[in-house]
Amino acid sequence: MSIIETVEAEGSEAVSLHQRILSDISEKILSGAWAPGHRIPFEHELTAEYKCSRMTVNKALSQLAKAGLIERRRRSGSFVRRPQSQAAVLEIHDIRIEVEALGLPYRYQRLERLQRRSSAEDRMLLELATSGPVLALEGLHFAGRRPFAHERRLINLAAVAEAGEEEFLDIAAGPWLIGRVPWSEAEHRIRAIAADDHIADALDIEPGAPCLVVERRTWSAEHPVTHVRFTYPAESHTLVARFRPSQG
Amino acid sequence: MSIIETVEAEGSEAVSLHQRILSDISEKILSGAWAPGHRIPFEHELTAEYKCSRMTVNKALSQLAKAGLIERRRRSGSFVRRPQSQAAVLEIHDIRIEVEALGLPYRYQRLERLQRRSSAEDRMLLELATSGPVLALEGLHFAGRRPFAHERRLINLAAVAEAGEEEFLDIAAGPWLIGRVPWSEAEHRIRAIAADDHIADALDIEPGAPCLVVERRTWSAEHPVTHVRFTYPAESHTLVARFRPSQG
DNA sequence: ATGGCTATTATGTATATACATATTGAGACG
DNA sequence: CGTCTCAATATGTATATACATAATAGCCAT
Known part of the structure; x- marks a missing residue:
């Protein structure tokens, strides 16, 4: 009997073998058919099962290993890993996009613009070692007539000198910076606060009202x-993060 | 002459060629040396530059393409992509781990446990099509003597029947579920709310105080x-998400 | 028994090669 | 002048092969 009959599953539109191996195995793991700790077949066994070279199998398994679904041990084989910590991919869009997705007209309005030597607080926020020129901006993003988010920004002029010439009157610094400055790393902190008087006034909400920062x-x-720092009134905003075990 | 001189660059601790190509190119892109739109060298050029086979170069470039740093076009070459939307990886740990990381003793305490047929609200929360048995749990996570987070949970007993036999008196359902049920997908929603009386009472904070949910x-x-649904008092909790352009 | 050596095994990385496929550019032709 | 075709080109996928490396199992000598 033939071990495999290259069944052309209905609906399979010419995926590469490599993709097929990958999804087959992911499926087995995610469905629970192969529990954590289970040893998945050796490369040479999969080679036989899929009638392909070891390189192809190896590529698929390496990818699964990088994705964190399996763990590979020399001489012993490859094993299904137990889920570690929940990792979710959070997409943080341009506020204009978010607002327009709601079908509302978007507008940005500058509240303040100040160029100065970095204060101690500035240096802490920017994680800057030495003092230097910074640009401090404050503005409001509107969805229709209502304030949607408050923005308070510091730009390190030592890194982006051209920003010193920009007024940022009715364009937000975010989109301006993207495309001009390639960013290699970002850190997000998300928390809840009570609106202080200043924020409450800007966002037209009650002082003390909960906000997402x-x-x-x-x-x-x-x-x-x-x-x-973006501050959103609680009602206006929910961040959505999705986790889907990475694969191809 | 020798075709290859295996130059052991100082500080290079035996990284694979593939890794070196990968990090070289990432570095060029992220430092801005190669701006968005820039055509990176053809595979055969990199082959010459690194004195290696096309397969090795191809593997590295394919990986960069999957990571979203570059875009590959047949016949035209590979190009640096402009940054799309900010995507951050949010790690959501077990609450016990978080509490213990603070150096505080952790404790879970059940407030309520109720087994019932799913209500309309339950079905909405679980995105359940048909009615069936569910387990509703409510509990508190403590850091030392202070409530750290409030938890309200629904478990679909049709999917996890064994949960019906568990009391969850002093162990939280989260860790219990992980390891028992392989999960293939998760969706997170993060927002700020004002504590209602019930939550305020449980968390020992003022009604109306901001909370992260x-x-x-x-x-x-x-x-x-x-x-x-986890509810954290605002002071106790900040979510941190990091973006680092994936590479190897 | 205990320690150390060796052969075996599975994975890790790289090569040369082959053919498929999408896209473009140039030249032929109406 | 448009468009049609064909060859050239860069990437996409797969193969067979080779050698390196890490971990283990078994054996042997002390």
């Missing part, structure tokens, strides 16, 4: 570029 | 498994 620090090739 | 829905092989 997203802070982002961005580096480009080791240099701090910008620190920004 | 993390909701998670989990599926295993298409079947809804559980929906959980």
Whole structure:
């Protein structure tokens, strides 16, 4: 009897063998058919099963290993890993996109613009070692007539000198920076706060009302570029993060 | 002359060629040396530069393409992509781990446990099509003597029948579920709320105080498994998400 | 028994090769 | 002048092969 009959599963539209091996195995793991700790077949066994070379199998398994689904041990084989910590991919979009996705007209309005030597607080926010020129901005993002988010931003002018010439009157610094400065790393901090008087006034909500705060620090090739703090009124905003075990 | 001189660059600790190509190119892109739109050298050029086979170069470039740093076009070459939307990886740990990382003793305490047929609300939360048995749990996570987080959970007993036999008196359902049920997909929603009387009472904070809410829905092989809502007092909790352009 | 040596085994990395496929550019032709 | 065809080109996928490396199992000598 033939071990495999290359069954052309209905609906299979010319996926590569490599993809097929990958999804077959992911499926077995995620469905629970192969529990954590289970030893998955050796490369040479899969080679026989899929009638392909070891390189092809190896590529698929290496990918699964990098994705964290399996763990490979020399001489012993490959094993299904137990889920570690929940890792979710959080997409943080441009606020304009978010607002327009709601079908509302978007507008940005600058509240303040200040160029100065970095204060101690600035340096802490930017994780800057030495003092230097920074640009401090404050502005509001509107969805229709209502304030959608408040933005408070610091830009390290040592890293982005051209920003010093920009007014940022009705364009937000975010989109301006993207495309101009390649960013290599970013850190987000997400938390809840009670609106202080200043924020409450800007967002037209009650002082003390809960707000979602997203802070982002961005580096480009080791240099701090910008620190920004978005404050959203609680009702207006939910962040959605999805986890789907990576595979191909 | 020798075709290859295996130059052991100082500080290079036996990384594979593949890794070296990968990090070289990432570095060029992330430092801005190669701006978005820039055409990176053809495979055969890199082959010459690194004195290696096309397969090795190809593997590295394919990986960069999957990571989203470059875009590959047949006949035209490979190009640096412009940054799309900010995607951050959010790690959501077990609460016990978080608490213990703070150096505080951890404790879980059940507040309520109720087994019932799913209500309309339950079905909405679980995204369940048909009615069936569910387990509703409510509990508190303590850091030392202070409440650290409030948990409200629904478990779909059709998917995890054994959960019906568990009391969950002093162990949280999260760790119990992990390891028992392989989960293939999860969705997180993060937002800020004002504490209602019930939450305020449980967490020992003022009604109306801002809280961070993390909701998670989990599926295993298409079947809804559980929906959980964690509520953290604002002071106690900040989510940190990091983006680092994936590479090897 | 205990320690150390060796052969075996599975994975890790790289090569040369082959053919498929999408896209483009140039030249032929109406 | 448009468009049609064909060859050239860069990437996509797969193969067979080779040698390196890490871990283990078994054996042997002390």
